[in-house]
Amino acid sequence: MTSLYAWIKAFHIIAVIAWMAGMLYLPRLFVYHCAAEKGSVQSETFKVMERRLLRVIINPAMIATWVLGLWLAWLGPDSRFGWFDAGWLQAKMALVLALSALHGLCARWRKDFAADNNRHSQKFYRIINEVPALLLILIVLLVVLKPF
């Protein structure tokens, strides 16, 4: 069982890295996309990059992170409702929910860009760009230090 747990954790971390890489990159693409003129070659290229990043990397990585994370939580250190009673996991899941909500918003903004209908400024996406990094730091501190 220990080795199954270790395998799941390894793939959980791989999925987390892919999800976070995408979540850190997509708002940065939005920042540059804001500066591209509508209908320009550059703007159309950003559309393709954003769609592929979301469909090929970010969406599957988020699903894998959730499935593997919940599996780990269920197996726990010694099972029988696993880690679900632990305060650190509950706090972590709240932060992961926030990250997932941001993911959903990014998907909506991508659709707006695809329709040449972006309603936000470059500054807005620059600020949004910092949020996944902040959530990532808090989540990793919670899961590694398990402070409560």
Ligand code: HEM
């Ligand atoms: C709902 C989603 C998630 C659940 C239920 C979940 C749950 C878990 C559980 C139970 C562990 C094993 C902890 C241990 O054995 O000590 C773990 C490990 C880990 N998780 Fe998650 N996780 C989720 C999402 C995330 C996210 C979004 C990140 C990062 C942004 C993340 C980062 C990590 C890391 C780095 C580890 C390895 C910690 C270690 O081995 O010390 N997880 N996760």
